[in-house]
Amino acid sequence: MLNVKKRMMYTTNSDYYFLTYNLLVILDYYGCTSSDKMFHDFRKISFLIDFSSNSRLHKLLQKKETNTLYGEDMDLLRSSYSKSLLRIKEVRKIIYALTKRNILHVSNTNIYLNKESIPKNFFDKKLFCNEYHNLKNTKNKRLRTMKYSSFLESLYANNGVSLWDI
Numbered sequence: 001m002l003n004v005k006k007r008m009m010y011t012t013n014s015d016y017y018f019l020t021y022n023l024l025v026i027l028d029y030y031g032c033t034s035s036d037k038m039f040h041d042f043r044k045i046s047f048l049i050d051f052s053s054n055s056r057l058h059k060l061l062q063k064k065e066t067n068t069l070y071g072e073d074m075d076l077l078r079s080s081y082s083k084s085l086l087r088i089k090e091v092r093k094i095i096y097a098l099t100k101r102n103i104l105h106v107s108n109t110n111i112y113l114n115k116e117s118i119p120k121n122f123f124d125k126k127l128f129c130n131e132y133h134n135l136k137n138t139k140n141k142r143l144r145t146m147k148y149s150s151f152l153e154s155l156y157a158n159n160g161v162s163l164w165d166i
Contacts, residue, residue: 016090016094018053019049019087019090019091019094020094020098021128022048022049022052022053022131023045023049023091023094023095023098024103024113024118024122024123025052025123025128025131025132025135026039026045026048026049026052026135027039027045027104027111027112027113028113028115028123029052029131029132029135029136030135030143030144031144032111032112032113032144033112033113033114033115034112035105035107035112037112037144038107038110038111038112039110039111039112039144040109040110040144040145040146040147041109041110041147041148041151042091042092042095042106042109042110042111043088043091043109043148044143044146044148044151045091046084046085046087046088046090046091047080047081047084047151047152047155048135048138048143049084049087049091050080050083050084051080051134051135051138051155052131052134052135053130053131053134054080054134055130055133055134055137056076057076057077057080057134058134058137058138059137060073060076060077060159074160074161077156077159077160077161078161081152081156081161081163095111101117102114102117103117103118
């Protein structure tokens, strides 16, 4: 399995394997495994993929608590926002495919994992240690239930990124 992930690490953010394993890890991290613990509004996952896969992003938010972001830091946050907006459509396609395979359950825009359909060794904490660590450092467990607009404000607008909706 480690060789599979290493092969995937050299792909772009539009790669379906990269997006799929990040989507599944995010849902697992937030404990979204039943209708009582759904992840509210799957669009947020598109943004969280950047935070799970890029340790610089959560470090920026920690840095923002003490300083104002400038230059490269601000560009990285803006880039994350714009790429994530464009990625929502791809995440929607993956969710549709995983729902058809009974790996995810969807209710409106809310989703949760059907862990029985996933091999038990998939969520190997050693294999995905960076992703789990990066998600842990986002500091906010409420992201699972937060409204989409509040989510964008807390991660982007409050850190100086101008928001626009598609």
